[in-house]
Amino acid sequence: MDELDSALVRMLQEDGRRTNRDMAQVLGIAPSTCLERIRSLRERGVLTGFHAEADLAAVGRGLQAVIAVRVRPPTRAVIEDFQAFLERMPEVISLFVLTGHDDFLVHVAVRDTDHLHAVVLDKLTKRPELADVRTSVVYGHMRKKVVGPM
Numbered sequence: 001m002d003e004l005d006s007a008l009v010r011m012l013q014e015d016g017r018r019t020n021r022d023m024a025q026v027l028g029i030a031p032s033t034c035l036e037r038i039r040s041l042r043e044r045g046v047l048t049g050f051h052a053e054a055d056l057a058a059v060g061r062g063l064q065a066v067i068a069v070r071v072r073p074p075t076r077a078v079i080e081d082f083q084a085f086l087e088r089m090p091e092v093i094s095l096f097v098l099t100g101h102d103d104f105l106v107h108v109a110v111r112d113t114d115h116l117h118a119v120v121l122d123k124l125t126k127r128p129e130l131a132d133v134r135t136s137v138v139y140g141h142m143r144k145k146v147v148g149p150m
Helices: 003-014 020-027 031-043 076-088 113-124
Strands: 063-071 092-097 104-110 130-138
Touching: 003 020, 003 031, 020 031, 063 076, 063 113, 076 092, 076 104, 104 113, 113 130
Parallel strands: none
Antiparallel strands: 063 104, 063 130, 092 104
């Protein structure tokens, strides 16, 4: 990636709805060059998609939590099966598969504490491979919208 590619990635991360013409003008390049560069970034897998971001509280998911999960035995089959289970859960908005003490960090967004309690007790703890679960309510969350190369 050169400086132009990096600038385009940064601009699209800041505002994915920004027009090709606007980006070309800011960067001092022809719109056709800008369009071709963006196509190339998508083809090379640098840009993986464009999405709309919704306010979780506005869609009825005002409470977030991070759930640390350990499964046993920690085999590939058990990890992959449990991961597939988590990916199907509508409450899960992000998932990390880890090394170390915990096998997963599961970021959920739910209606309220009763809903969170039901997720932990009625969904997670019913799984036979679950060895340990620890839940932390999220007071605040920050995610960088613009991530560039190092």
